[in-house]
Amino acid sequence: MTSRGVSVAFEKARADGRAALVGYLPAGFPTVAGGIAALRAMVDAGCDVIEVGLPYSDPVMDGPTIQRAAQQALEAGVRIRDVLATVEAVAATGTPTLVMTYWNPVERYGVDRFATDLADVGGAGLITPDITPDARTDWTVAADAHDLDKVYLVAPSSTDERIAMTVKACRGFVYATAVMGVTGARTTTSDLAGPLVARTKAVTDLPVAVGLGVSNGDQAAEVAAFADGVIVGSAFVRTLLDHADDASAGLTALTTLTADLADGVRRGR
Amino acid sequence: MTAQPTPWDADANGWFGDSSGQQWGGRYMPEALVAALDELTVAWQDAMADETFLADFDAILRDYANVPSPLYEAGRLSELVGCRVLLKREDLNHTGAHKVRNVLGQALLTRRMGKTRVIAETGAGQHGVATATAAAYFGLDCTVYMGSVDMKRQALNVVRMRLLGARVVPVDTGSGTLKDAINEAFRDWVASVDHTAYLFGTAAGPHPFPSMVRDFARGIGDEARAQCLDTYGVLPDAVAACVGGGSNAIGLFQAFLGDEGVEIHGFEPGGDGVETGRHAATIHAGADGVLHGARTFVLQDDEGQTIESHSISAGLDYPGVGPQHAHLAASGRATYTPVTDAEAMEALALLSRTEGIIPAIESAHAVAGALEVAKRLAAEKGPDAIMLVNLSGRGDKDMETALEWFGLGTEK
Numbered sequence A: 001m002t003s004r005g006v007s008v009a010f011e012k013a014r015a016d017g018r019a020a021l022v023g024y025l026p027a028g029f030p031t032v033a034g035g036i037a038a039l040r041a042m043v044d045a046g047c048d049v050i051e052v053g054l055p056y057s058d059p060v061m062d063g064p065t066i067q068r069a070a071q072q073a074l075e076a077g078v079r080i081r082d083v084l085a086t087v088e089a090v091a092a093t094g095t096p097t098l099v100m101t102y103w104n105p106v107e108r109y110g111v112d113r114f115a116t117d118l119a120d121v122g123g124a125g126l127i128t129p130d131i132t133p134d135a136r137t138d139w140t141v142a143a144d145a146h147d148l149d150k151v152y153l154v155a156p157s158s159t160d161e162r163i164a165m166t167v168k169a170c171r172g173f174v175y176a177t178a179v180m181g182v183t184g185a186r187t188t189t190s191d192l193a194g195p196l197v198a199r200t201k202a203v204t205d206l207p208v209a210v211g212l213g214v215s216n217g218d219q220a221a222e223v224a225a226f227a228d229g230v231i232v233g234s235a236f237v238r239t240l241l242d243h244a245d246d247a248s249a250g251l252t253a254l255t256t257l258t259a260d261l262a263d264g265v266r267r268g269r
Numbered sequence B: 001m002t003a004q005p006t007p008w009d010a011d012a013n014g015w016f017g018d019s020s021g022q023q024w025g026g027r028y029m030p031e032a033l034v035a036a037l038d039e040l041t042v043a044w045q046d047a048m049a050d051e052t053f054l055a056d057f058d059a060i061l062r063d064y065a066n067v068p069s070p071l072y073e074a075g076r077l078s079e080l081v082g083c084r085v086l087l088k089r090e091d092l093n094h095t096g097a098h099k100v101r102n103v104l105g106q107a108l109l110t111r112r113m114g115k116t117r118v119i120a121e122t123g124a125g126q127h128g129v130a131t132a133t134a135a136a137y138f139g140l141d142c143t144v145y146m147g148s149v150d151m152k153r154q155a156l157n158v159v160r161m162r163l164l165g166a167r168v169v170p171v172d173t174g175s176g177t178l179k180d181a182i183n184e185a186f187r188d189w190v191a192s193v194d195h196t197a198y199l200f201g202t203a204a205g206p207h208p209f210p211s212m213v214r215d216f217a218r219g220i221g222d223e224a225r226a227q228c229l230d231t232y233g234v235l236p237d238a239v240a241a242c243v244g245g246g247s248n249a250i251g252l253f254q255a256f257l258g259d260e261g262v263e264i265h266g267f268e269p270g271g272d273g274v275e276t277g278r279h280a281a282t283i284h285a286g287a288d289g290v291l292h293g294a295r296t297f298v299l300q301d302d303e304g305q306t307i308e309s310h311s312i313s314a315g316l317d318y319p320g321v322g323p324q325h326a327h328l329a330a331s332g333r334a335t336y337t338p339v340t341d342a343e344a345m346e347a348l349a350l351l352s353r354t355e356g357i358i359p360a361i362e363s364a365h366a367v368a369g370a371l372e373v374a375k376r377l378a379a380e381k382g383p384d385a386i387m388l389v390n391l392s393g394r395g396d397k398d399m400e401t402a403l404e405w406f407g408l409g410t411e412k
Helices: A007-015 A032-044 A064-075 A080-091 A103-109 A111-120 A139-145 A160-169 A193-201 A217-224 A234-242 A247-267 B031-048 B051-065 B075-081 B099-113 B126-138 B148-153 B155-163 B178-192 B209-217 B219-232 B247-256 B323-331 B341-355 B361-381 B396-406
Strands: A020-026 A049-053 A097-100 A125-127 A149-151 A174-177 A208-211 A229-232 B071-073 B084-089 B117-122 B141-147 B167-171 B196-198 B238-242 B263-271 B287-291 B294-298 B335-340 B386-391
Touching: A007 A020, A020 A032, A020 A064, A020 A208, A020 A234, A020 A247, A032 A049, A032 A080, A032 A234, A032 A247, A049 A080, A064 A234, A080 A097, A080 A111, A103 A111, A103 B287, A111 A139, A125 A139, A139 A149, A160 A193, A160 B031, A174 A193, A193 A208, A217 A229, A217 A247, A229 A234, A229 A247, A234 A247, B031 B051, B031 B099, B031 B178, B031 B209, B051 B099, B071 B219, B075 B084, B075 B341, B075 B361, B084 B219, B084 B361, B099 B117, B099 B126, B099 B196, B099 B209, B099 B247, B117 B126, B117 B178, B126 B141, B126 B155, B141 B148, B141 B178, B148 B155, B148 B167, B155 B167, B167 B178, B178 B196, B209 B219, B209 B247, B209 B323, B219 B247, B219 B386, B238 B247, B238 B361, B247 B263, B247 B323, B247 B386, B263 B323, B263 B341, B263 B361, B294 B323, B323 B335, B335 B341, B335 B361, B341 B361, B341 B396, B361 B386
Parallel strands: A020 A049, A020 A229, A049 A097, A097 A125, A125 A149, A174 A208, A208 A229, B084 B386, B117 B141, B117 B196, B141 B167, B238 B263, B238 B386, B263 B335
Antiparallel strands: B071 B084, B287 B294
């Protein structure tokens, strides 16, 4: 168990009798420095764990909001070193910081090299939405060598056998996708999430966090009633997109949203 | 009629190649789609072992799609190069290309699985038109994703799809081309997988698509091989096809992989020339990576971001390639060579004038490359040497491009 791993944050939330709040933004959005400021604001306002997205040209699991942000970052020339710099700046706050990435950039960079560099900047591990543990990669070996968290996804369509296989490969937490669909804020929470979390918890002691669709404190509270963590991405991205012309108003709005969500994860139990 | 497995086929997990060396394909996909891909794998394997399904497929191809297509000896072209040039006339199929085989196969499978809706991606619009056609034939609801850039380039095919009753959805993200349409189709599928089948347009993507699409297209090669033996009593000396994603090529090649004496040639879109960087020659100039669910060759930058491809032929304009082609290239069983836009257009004009056949620009890449091979065969083996080329589609859709390229708008 490492100090940088996300398990510490989940344990703390559990001790407080609440769910953890996991916040996501892609690196380099709206700029590299602006993204770091935004993520630090989210930490200050109550995020327990941060996911830094690695912008990718072919994000098949993302809806229009995150696609737009990632594309903007890519067009501005964001590189993996910028992603690592973002991780370093956020991890320095003491908040566990993961990278959420599609697989090909990691492979092209070199799996072990990526793991080495991520560990060097204090990163906690990877969330890998477009691969499963049974896909052939060198990630398990590299993650184990550098003591990094491995977060894979389970879905409402997953069989019990696949959930068991997936949680066995996870370290840190298990990412349960609440809906059958891509990322994006939704007006109602999914009724698929509860049963999925129950099926997952039946086969693991790892924390189970729920993502896809949560955008406000009330939804966070609903999810926090049955999950160990609530993951929010598109709603943060949307807030920054809505304040594209005024960075300081964007940070203020981000802080307000984070506080609402942080309140939500405390109301759920 | 069930095809026997060969050393060139994928294993149960979709891996091509010897397990002791580099392997290609597999399945790199979000967990949410794994159950659907597993369901599809089982359904496809059951169907391939079911004589009734295979008989239904053959009957639809014969009665509706004008398959088997003829193997035609191009007399004047043969004279020009000094040996026999045979054209597998897939351009004469219903909808004008080999793609009708794949969509009818997948749509028949969709009906067998009890799903009511199909989705597809399309680049040039050919796969979209074929899918819309199959959906109309089987009475399935149909949505086609198409890059907004491609919709402008291929406006006529958009009209065709809509006429056939399909919903055509423009995709503005990324480069607004085929790869982005594939991304959008996957996004749809994640949310609709319980009642929707994704009719993938080429022999690429996650397992089972590379093998399944090949199985539905392999009639091209099975027929051509038998037709060649029937007429000439021998196998061809070489076979050739164009390779974008690679469905027509693998459909032709599969039948000849075990015939050691038969050279196998794939011709990739060389665009403005590989040295210019504006091309789609994925095998020639790409690097090992993962795109759209498979390990294969990918046009990518030093950080693994996909590079936009370029070809005059929208149907070959794709930055990845089917994993079985990656395996055939890496193992040396097949040879892949780039053909530039200019070479392809020259071949298009040549075939039009010598044979009265206007090929699709995609297929013109195969013709251009094959003529060079044929000249060598003629020199090595004499006039009885046989060069067999898959003429994968007809050129009607490409007349605007031809008009612009050749400046044919006014009589000179």
